[in-house]
Amino acid sequence: xxxxxxxxxxxxxxxxxxxxxxxxxxxxxxxxxxxxxxxxxxxxxxxxxxxxxxxxxxxxxxxxxxxxxxxxxxxxxxxxxxxxxxxxxxxxxxxxxxxxxxxxxxxxxxxxxxxxxxxxxxxxxxxxxxxxxxxxxxxxxxxxxxxxxxxxxxxxxxxxxxxxxxxxxxxxxxxxxxxxxxxxxxxxxxxxxxxxxxxxxxxxxxxxxxxxxxxxxxxxxxxxxxxxxxxxxxxxxxxxxxxxxxxxxxxxxxxxxxxxxxxxxxxxxxxxxxxxxxxxxxxxxxxxxxxxxxxxxxxxxxxxxxxxxxxx
Numbered sequence: 001x002x003x004x005x006x007x008x009x010x011x012x013x014x015x016x017x018x019x020x021x022x023x024x025x026x027x028x029x030x031x032x033x034x035x036x037x038x039x040x041x042x043x044x045x046x047x048x049x050x051x052x053x054x055x056x057x058x059x060x061x062x063x064x065x066x067x068x069x070x071x072x073x074x075x076x077x078x079x080x081x082x083x084x085x086x087x088x089x090x091x092x093x094x095x096x097x098x099x100x101x102x103x104x105x106x107x108x109x110x111x112x113x114x115x116x117x118x119x120x121x122x123x124x125x126x127x128x129x130x131x132x133x134x135x136x137x138x139x140x141x142x143x144x145x146x147x148x149x150x151x152x153x154x155x156x157x158x159x160x161x162x163x164x165x166x167x168x169x170x171x172x173x174x175x176x177x178x179x180x181x182x183x184x185x186x187x188x189x190x191x192x193x194x195x196x197x198x199x200x201x202x203x204x205x206x207x208x209x210x211x212x213x214x215x216x217x218x219x220x221x222x223x224x225x226x227x228x229x230x231x232x233x234x235x236x237x238x239x240x241x242x243x244x245x246x247x248x249x250x251x252x253x254x255x256x257x258x259x260x261x262x263x264x265x266x267x268x269x270x271x272x273x274x275x276x277x278x279x280x281x282x283x284x285x286x287x288x289x290x291x292x293x294x295x296x297x298x299x300x301x302x303x304x305x306x307x308x309x310x311x312x
Contacts, residue, residue: 002310003098004289005058009049012293017286020060023094023102025073030105032085036118037096038064039292039305040125040154046091047293053092062095062307064088065103066111066120076105084111086268088124088259096121097289099309107259112271115278120271122304123158123278127267129236129257130159135166137253138208138234142167145206147226149198150213151187152178154279154304155236159210160185161276171206173198173213181279202226211235211242224250285310 003020025031043061045051066086069079079085087108089095094102111120133155134140146163148156151172163170164186172187175194182190191201205228211220214237221243227233230249235242244252270276282305284292289307 001099002286003060004062004286004307005060006047007058009047011048012044012290012297014047015061015290015293017290020058020098022100025071025076025102027074028076028105029073029102030069030076030079030085030108031071031073032065032067032096032101032103032108033070034065034096034099034101034309035067036065036121037062037098037286037289037307038121038125039289039296039307040064041296042091043095044293044296055092060094060096060098060101062089062097062101063091064121064124065096065101066117067096067101068117070100073102073105078105079108084113084117085109086111086120086124086264087261088128088257088264090259097286097307099286099311106261109261109265109268112268112278114272114274118283118306118308119278119280121306122154122280123267123271123276124264125257126154126304127158127162127276128260128263129155129255130162131263131267132257132260133210133234133236133253133255134159134163134208137255138210138232140166140168140208144208145169145171145204146208146210147171147173147198147202147206147223148187149173149193149209149211149215149223151182151185151190153212155212157181157185157279158276159212160187165270165275168208171202185277198223199226205231207231209233211237213237215240217241217243280304280306282306283308
């Protein structure tokens with residue numbers, strides 16, 4: 001089969017589109033014929049060696065996948081060959097930037113039926129990040145207020161949609177480039193953080209501050225003043241300390257997204273009901289994926305990119 005792999009850690013130049021052995025499904029696994037593989041910035045971190053995931057070399061990136069079941073490993077009864085599936089793959093194992101990938105059966109769910117199967121790879125990890133940050137950790141409920149910083153990225157669009165669906169009042173920060181997309185996702189108030197001071201633009205305290213942006217320590221700490229007494233600050237920025245305020249009971253939590261098929265199945269249902277929109281910025285073939293890594297390294301990549309096998 002064809003796959004994108006790297007044999008050493010480093011810049012995007014280490015990526016190769018090459019022949020690789022087709023994997024086989026072991027006990028509890030399935031073999032998936034890949035329809036779509038989503039690029040995520042974490043792929044760059046793993047490839048460069050800056051994210052501490054113990055991968056074996058050569059390594060195939062891509063931990064979001066959509067496709068069809070090609071073979072079943074021993075003990076798998078939840079799926080049949082030919083089933084369309086979607087999932088968030090273990091980040092230390094070989095990923096979906098290939099014609100085939102093996103996956104634990106228990107990280108996959110039936111794919112949405114209302115969007116192209118390849119496009120379904122765009123949402124598992126980012127939508128799960130939004131869900132787990134807002135609800136599992138932030139405990140956001142109807143009538144509450146949430147501030148989502150860095151809402152112009154891939155997670156932000158899902159966070160806005162999910163928060164609005166839960167009945168929250170959503171304030172989102174984004175650059176002018178992302179303003180229209182953030183507003184279209186349903187934010188009640190959009191703050192252009194490049195031209196306005198967030199602290200001056202939020203008139204009432206929020207129950208949840210959900211940070212998706214690489215803020216400075218000073219910026220992040222200052223935003224805690226916007227959080228009501230007893231509220232919570234949730235952040236996806238694992239490389240920096242999440243500030244709180246013990247004197248006012250403002251708690252903190254960090255999002256380390258995990259596979260959760262119950263939540264993923266609910267997200268699929270929302271996609272099929274039209275309550276959750278899956279946004280794709282660009283579609284490329286696997287052979288073009290190294291160029292996407294290079295574009296991301298230069299800061300020129302915005303939105304979600306789906307790579308499909310060249311034979312699709």
